Amino acid sequence: MPEFPQPILDFLSRSPTPFHAVANLGAHLEQSGFHRLAEGDDWGGLDEGRYFVTRNDSSLIAFNWSGDAGPGFRMVGAHTDSPCLKVKPEAISESEGYARLALEVYGGALLAPWFDRDLGLAGRVTYRDREGRIGNALVDFDRPVAFIPSLAIHLDRKVNENRSINMQDDLPALLCTMRGNEPGFPALLEKQLDAQGIGDVSGVLGFELSLYDRQPAAVVGLEEEFIASARLDNLLSCFAATEALIGNSARTNAVIVLSDHEEVGSSSASGAGGTFLRDVLGRICGDAGTLARAVSHSMLVSVDNAHGVHPNYPDKHEPAHRPMINAGPVIKINHNQRYATNSETEALFRHVCEQGGVPVQSIVVRSDMGCGTTIGPITAARLGVRTVDVGIPQLGMHSIRELAGVQDQDFLVRALAGFFGCSPWPF
Ligand code: CO
DSSP states (O other): OOOOOHHHHHHHHTOSSHHHHHHHHHHHHHHTTOEEEOTTSOOOSOOSEEEEEEETTTEEEEEEEOSOOTTOOEEEEEEOOOOEEEEEEEEEEEETTEEEEEEEEESSOOOGGGTTOOEEEEEEEEEEETTSOEEEEEEEEEEEEEBOOOOOGGGOTTTTTOOOOOTTTTOOEEEEEOOSOOOOHHHHHHHHHHHTTOOOEEEEEEEEEEEEEOSOOEEESTTSOEEEETTHHHHHHHHHHHHHHHTOTTOOSEEEEEESOGGGTSOSSSSTTSSHHHHHHHHHHOSHHHHHHHHHTOEEEEEOOEEOOOTTOGGGSOTTOOOOTTSOOEEEOOTTTTSOOOHHHHHHHHHHHHHTTOOOEEEOOOTTSOOOOOHHHHHHHHHTOEEEEEEOEEESTTSSSEEEEHHHHHHHHHHHHHHHHSOSTTO
């Protein structure tokens, strides 16, 4: 088993929210020679080079630009968000002498694993400074500040047979015992901003904060073949896309688009259902005709983790489509267009993997089960770009701690690097 690179573990542990993931990847891209663009600036005609741009601090597009849109774009898409618990506006309530944090469930979270964990708190805070200007800052209470304790089994003897979780009543997290002089939540955030060296704050006016598991990412298993962490779906894909783009020495037109809000349907200004990718490609190409011609020569690999077969529940998978961890990326197929893969894009991805010596698997859901979806069909529909949906297999998707394969991550980077380097459509 190859040694798992420490930078991925660090990235996972230091990216508790999409804001932090985008900040970390942006810094990584800048160190690798990419120029930061702002959407509000005049880009003129872009010279060939390497660029990136963010929207809402939580979505990022980075690209190599050859100076010629003719060959189209090799694009890789992934999402920066993960299901979690987000703090409600009136954040703190009192119960039985405890101060509790009110929480809203974001996305399709598996809730049971959130109990009995050491929880940190992180996200974006928007504040007014002493000159009356509005500014954003990322915050991270870099220590366990909250806890959701289970009810003892002695007080619920049937819990192992039929536990249900009520999102309103069961999730408020303990912050502290009340002593009567607690600051309000905005004051708590101001103190944290100050501790992080962000002075000059006259008031916190808004926040998007979520709880996260303090346990860092780790390589686990007897043979050290698994990686365990929060947010493997889909930060592993974001990291692989970024690595492949940075390594694209051929400097073909290569694009990565990492979008927020996939877990809640992608319909937002920064989500894959928004205008971000079309706006950026339009500005690179200059006019509608050039963009349409470029798109017809382009392809998107939409990367999002897939369900590996769980050895305790093999019947949840279609018998002939049971992806194994560490057996390579999975091509996702759903002819009802929950996935955007078609024969053409499946063939191209298989071809690229074959060329790079990367094994490939495929998945369809059981015919009697519903199928998930991802940014693939949404981006394909918005842009009219041919798309394949793929992802590395994992277990425990949407748990607070998920499991994937050490080798698969390497396979994925190699597959995406091969895709970025391949010749223009029709190849
Ligand atoms: Co996902």
